[in-house]
Amino acid sequence: MNSIICIPDRFKTIVTTPVTITVTINGVSDSSLSIVLISSVQQSLSLVPSSASPVLKTELTIYLDSDYSETLNASDFTATLLN
DSSP states (O other): OOOOOOOOOOOSSOOOSOEEEEEEETTEEEEEEEEOOOSSOOOEEEEESSOOOSSSOOOOEEEEOTTOOSOOOGGGOOOOOOO
16 A cells, blocks of 8 residues: 655644545545544653664654543554654
């Protein structure tokens, strides 16, 4: 499976109803996707270890706030770490 990951700027408004998005690749558009934004930003409490080698494979554990309201499945989760 191939995937393209876009890292957009943060959304500036909260949208509680589904918003249809259109993805266009090589002139082919798909509007079958939608998103819903939650009313607050969910943050991680910590990342363990707090640093890792950029050349060695390292398992990272992300701890979320205890009031995180959704079920987070590892297969659905993608993280992009930025400097």
